[in-house]
Amino acid sequence: MAWARESDFSDLKEPFKTLEVVENKGTTSLHVRKEELLNLLKVLKEKKGYKLFLDHSVVDLKDILEKDKDFKNAVAESIIAFPEDRVSRFQAFYILFNVDEKKRVVVKTRTKETLPSAEKLWFACKWAERECYDMFGIKYEGHENLVRAFMWETYPYFPLRKDFPLEGFPEEELPSLNEVIKGDKLQGTMNYERKHTFIPTLEDLEITERKRLQKKAQIVLNWGPLHPGTHGTMWFLFDLEGERIVQTDVILGQLHRGVEKLAENEMYNQFLVYTDRMDYLSALCSNQAWVVAVERMLGIEEYVPEKAKYIRTMLSELQRINSHLLWLGTYALDLGALTVFLYCFKEREKIMDILEGITGARLTISYPRVGGVRMDLPLGALEAIKSFTGRFLKELRDWERILTRNRIWLKRNKGVGVIPPEEAYFYGVTGPVIRGSGIPYDVRKIDPYDAYAEVEFDIPVGEEGDCYDRYLVRIEEMKQSVRIVEQCVKKLEKLPESAPFFAEVPKEKKIKLSMDGIGLKVPTSEIYSSGENPRGELGFYVFSIGAIKPYRVKVRPPSFYNLSVYPYLMKNRVIADAVTILASIDPVVGETDR
Amino acid sequence: MESVALNLAVAFVKILVILGIVLGVGAYLTWVERKVAAHIQRRPGPMVVGWHGLLQPLADGLKLITKEDLFPRYGNRFLYNLAIVLALVPATLVFAVIPFGPEFEVFGYKIKPILTDVNVALLLVFGLGSLAVYAVALAGWASNSKYPLIGSMRKAGIIISYEVAITFAVMGPIILAGTLSTYQIVVNQIEQKLWYVWIQPVAFVVYMFSLLAETGRVPFDIQEAEAELVTGFTVEYGGMKFGIFPLVEWYIEVLSLSAIAVVLFFGGWSPLNIPFLGFVDPLFFLGPLSPFVWFLLKVTALFLFILWLHWTLPRYRIDQITEMAWKIMLPLALANIVFTAVIAPLIWK
Numbered sequence: 001m002a003w004a005r006e007s008d009f010s011d012l013k014e015p016f017k018t019l020e021v022v023e024n025k026g027t028t029s030l031h032v033r034k035e036e037l038l039n040l041l042k043v044l045k046e047k048k049g050y051k052l053f054l055d056h057s058v059v060d061l062k063d064i065l066e067k068d069k070d071f072k073n074a075v076a077e078s079i080i081a082f083p084e085d086r087v088s089r090f091q092a093f094y095i096l097f098n099v100d101e102k103k104r105v106v107v108k109t110r111t112k113e114t115l116p117s118a119e120k121l122w123f124a125c126k127w128a129e130r131e132c133y134d135m136f137g138i139k140y141e142g143h144e145n146l147v148r149a150f151m152w153e154t155y156p157y158f159p160l161r162k163d164f165p166l167e168g169f170p171e172e173e174l175p176s177l178n179e180v181i182k183g184d185k186l187q188g189t190m191n192y193e194r195k196h197t198f199i200p201t202l203e204d205l206e207i208t209e210r211k212r213l214q215k216k217a218q219i220v221l222n223w224g225p226l227h228p229g230t231h232g233t234m235w236f237l238f239d240l241e242g243e244r245i246v247q248t249d250v251i252l253g254q255l256h257r258g259v260e261k262l263a264e265n266e267m268y269n270q271f272l273v274y275t276d277r278m279d280y281l282s283a284l285c286s287n288q289a290w291v292v293a294v295e296r297m298l299g300i301e302e303y304v305p306e307k308a309k310y311i312r313t314m315l316s317e318l319q320r321i322n323s324h325l326l327w328l329g330t331y332a333l334d335l336g337a338l339t340v341f342l343y344c345f346k347e348r349e350k351i352m353d354i355l356e357g358i359t360g361a362r363l364t365i366s367y368p369r370v371g372g373v374r375m376d377l378p379l380g381a382l383e384a385i386k387s388f389t390g391r392f393l394k395e396l397r398d399w400e401r402i403l404t405r406n407r408i409w410l411k412r413n414k415g416v417g418v419i420p421p422e423e424a425y426f427y428g429v430t431g432p433v434i435r436g437s438g439i440p441y442d443v444r445k446i447d448p449y450d451a452y453a454e455v456e457f458d459i460p461v462g463e464e465g466d467c468y469d470r471y472l473v474r475i476e477e478m479k480q481s482v483r484i485v486e487q488c489v490k491k492l493e494k495l496p497e498s499a500p501f502f503a504e505v506p507k508e509k510k511i512k513l514s515m516d517g518i519g520l521k522v523p524t525s526e527i528y529s530s531g532e533n534p535r536g537e538l539g540f541y542v543f544s545i546g547a548i549k550p551y552r553v554k555v556r557p558p559s560f561y562n563l564s565v566y567p568y569l570m571k572n573r574v575i576a577d578a579v580t581i582l583a584s585i586d587p588v589v590g591e592t593d594r
Numbered sequence: 595m596e597s598v599a600l601n602l603a604v605a606f607v608k609i610l611v612i613l614g615i616v617l618g619v620g621a622y623l624t625w626v627e628r629k630v631a632a633h634i635q636r637r638p639g640p641m642v643v644g645w646h647g648l649l650q651p652l653a654d655g656l657k658l659i660t661k662e663d664l665f666p667r668y669g670n671r672f673l674y675n676l677a678i679v680l681a682l683v684p685a686t687l688v689f690a691v692i693p694f695g696p697e698f699e700v701f702g703y704k705i706k707p708i709l710t711d712v713n714v715a716l717l718l719v720f721g722l723g724s725l726a727v728y729a730v731a732l733a734g735w736a737s738n739s740k741y742p743l744i745g746s747m748r749k750a751g752i753i754i755s756y757e758v759a760i761t762f763a764v765m766g767p768i769i770l771a772g773t774l775s776t777y778q779i780v781v782n783q784i785e786q787k788l789w790y791v792w793i794q795p796v797a798f799v800v801y802m803f804s805l806l807a808e809t810g811r812v813p814f815d816i817q818e819a820e821a822e823l824v825t826g827f828t829v830e831y832g833g834m835k836f837g838i839f840p841l842v843e844w845y846i847e848v849l850s851l852s853a854i855a856v857v858l859f860f861g862g863w864s865p866l867n868i869p870f871l872g873f874v875d876p877l878f879f880l881g882p883l884s885p886f887v888w889f890l891l892k893v894t895a896l897f898l899f900i901l902w903l904h905w906t907l908p909r910y911r912i913d914q915i916t917e918m919a920w921k922i923m924l925p926l927a928l929a930n931i932v933f934t935a936v937i938a939p940l941i942w943k
Contacts, residue, residue: 228824243744
């Protein structure tokens with residue numbers, strides 16, 4: 001487990017009076033008072049080597065503080081910082097990663113409403129703080145640009161607070177949808193609620209836009225939300241001087257569905273289907289990350305049968321190839337190489353067919369379950385995969401011949417969108433983006449889950465950190481994924497057909513584990529567990545109070561933090577580079593907005 | 595009096611034939627392009643309308659014509675429509691000076707298969723080519739929208755850069771032929787037993803680059819770069835008004851400039867050339883039709899080459915394109931002129 005030990009922080013007890021170090025089963029956390037928070041973060045970053053910012057958010061403890069039983073349980077498991085403080089409603093947490101020693105730590109603090117802003121330490125934190133402001137109404141002191149992250153500016157509520165109901169406050173008359181025409185009473189599914197929650201009007205959007213960007217140059221170009229180059233519904237504002245971009249801002253939230261709020265109201269297995277819809281291009285990897293997180297909380301990781309682990313690993317690597325293929329196709333399409341797009345989609349289709357044959361779904365898969373997988377591999381699945389991996393590398397070589405040494409391709413990619421290693425930490429990027437900058441950060445190696453500890457593969461890294469390096473890294477990752485898939489196939493062929501694919505948990509653990517996961521209670525605990533998605537580290541911070549539903553789930557979306565580097569990269573570049581850089585970051589809006 | 599009437603009648607017939615061929619072929623080149631692209635991309639392409647999608651261009655045209663005519667608010671309607679005319683007319687006019695074959699006799703009347711054999715034909719071609727920039731600039735300006743404006747500025751920048759390069763590139767063949775008349779250039783090549791491409795390869799390469807740039811083909815299609823500017827200066831056009839721009843840019847202009855390239859560098863309607871020795875005609879069995887077929891074959895080959903590039907390469911960035919025009923293409927073309935001036939006397943004798 002990649003967590004720091006208590007002894008690592010013994011020298012910090014002196015300067016920080018309120019510091020408590022707690023080693024839990026799933027996390028190691030530093031509890032500190034709000035006043036000393038910023039200093040502690042600074043020391044951790046500059047002296048202790050916790051340079052990479054992973055995540056920051058807030059847990060609303062309102063319900064726990066009101067119920068004595070839950071509170072006592074939570075205190076007994078020491079997942080609440082400073083339990084003597086029963087007034088401060090919010091518990092903020094910062095998850096940091098030590099790059100040299102490869103371990104994580106969680107910093108926690110409590111607050112009523114305000115927090116100091118850590119935007120000077122990590123730019124990524126600036127975006128995370130905006131999200132917390134949006135969702136919880138936390139005011140950050142010293143934040144340069146505290147505007148809403150997902151909701152529009154005139155929205156009056158803070159949706160992730162516990163006193164905000166799941167269905168929202170129905171306040172507005174819905175136009176036309178529920179109109180009762182000429183006294184007809186609409187029956188069944190046509191009988192809508194007359195009232196509806198807020199939806200933004202055009203004026204609201206205009207106010208939001210105005211608030212984002214102060215025009216400095218000639219034209220403000222609205223790039224998106226519906227634009228073929230933005231890979232989804234992202235809204236960029238470019239302030240243009242001729243074709244040169246002076247400043248950039250991103251307006252997110254076009255696809256915001258409140259997945260984290262939904263998670264609090266769903267059972268652990270039910271939330272699985274929402275992970276599909278976050279990063280819809282790599283649904284299996286997201287499923288896997290979530291399932292592994294819950295298994296770790298339950299402490300049943302070792303009971304998951306080998307077969308299930310290998311199947312999950314194999315399929316999520318296929319999914320990684322699938323996702324990278326879509327990236328390669330659209331990247332080439334953005335740069336004008338139209339043909340590669342169709343080549344990629346042809347191969348992608350074959351992976352989709354394989355996945356469909358095994359799991360029954362093509363896009364939103366939901367195949368893994370807490371404790372294993374939904375069903376066994378069908379007959380002939382391994383042969384299909386083998387025939388695919390056999391020819392895929394040849395196809396890949398063909399495409400590389402079109403692109404990799406192509407002079408135009410080099411001209412468009414070399415030296416464009418350079419992220420130096422220090423900036424990579426500052427902006428909290430992960431996945432191929434950070435590896436393109438030469439940092440071998442890969443969750444599959446740092447904190448191996450499922451069968452990743454047992455298979456052999458290399459982590460490709462770049463040298464310059466430009467778009468071309470990120471391109472090479474992703475291409476190489478596909479080859480490595482093929483390697484992993486081949487090893488998994490070999491292993492699965494050796495396993496007997498009757499081998500179990502779902503966990504049997506011994507009776508004394510008292511865990512009600514079933515395929516549908518109904519009534520599965522997760523003990524009072526917290527965990528930060530992550531998986532390596534094709535786009536970067538997809539982390540789940542889960543806070544449980546022993547119920548059948550999680551108390552709080554914070555998703556660490558890799559695309560969201562990867563995207564935060566975009567305005568920095570776009571400074572003084574032309575519009576043509578906007579597509580190159582955006583495509584090389586490869587965000588998925590379903591995930592940035594959740 | 596009789597000869598004037600006859601001349602007029604012949605000219606009229608020529609105009610009809612050329613217009614018919616150009617516009618008809620232009621429309622059908624969309625089908626060719628779609629088929630070629632499809633096969634490069636390992637898919638069948640249009641297969642539904644007619645045999646192998648042969649009626650697809652008609653269906654497309656019908657669809658475009660019956661579409662609603664949209665006009666952007668606060669746009670300039672006069673300039674908006676003028677841009678279409680300015681795009682279509684100069685591009686089509688170029689065909690007036692393209693010789694399709696050698697002189698032939700019908701009923702004792704000598705006919706040159708060229709509309710007007712003027713002695714400043716090449717000047718006319720590049721003058722008309724420069725007019726294209728007005729169409730693009732006006733289209734971008736009149737649309738009152740940001741993407742078209744950026745797209746048209748890009749295109750104008752490219753055309754201005756490559757106009758210079760292309761003009762200097764064709765100087766080579768002109769010096770060798772000693773005339774600006776397109777018909778005469780071909781005749782001179784046949785007399786000198788030499789396709790000019792053999793000693794003007796540099797000029798040919800510069801010409802091809804400029805051709806791609808002026809017609810907005812990949813790798814220079816930045817004015818419409820879908821991923822960046824949606825479709826560039828045509829964003830606000832709809833229906834057939836939109837259809838005219840790609841038709842002109844991608845097909846008629848490519849066709850006319852390819853034809854000019856064939857005239858300048860590949861000896862027009864002449865068969866295969868062995869430098870300084872003579873011509874070999876594997877199509878001799880076609881008799882008097884052979885020159886026309888040769889001309890057609892050469893233009894087709896160039897067109898297919900351009901399609902091949904279009905569906906294979908990525909695109910350049912605007913600054914890289916203009917940089918290439920001024921820093922590489924123009925010096926190359928100038929050096930080529932000096933080189934040509936030195937060796938021209940050898941060719942002339």
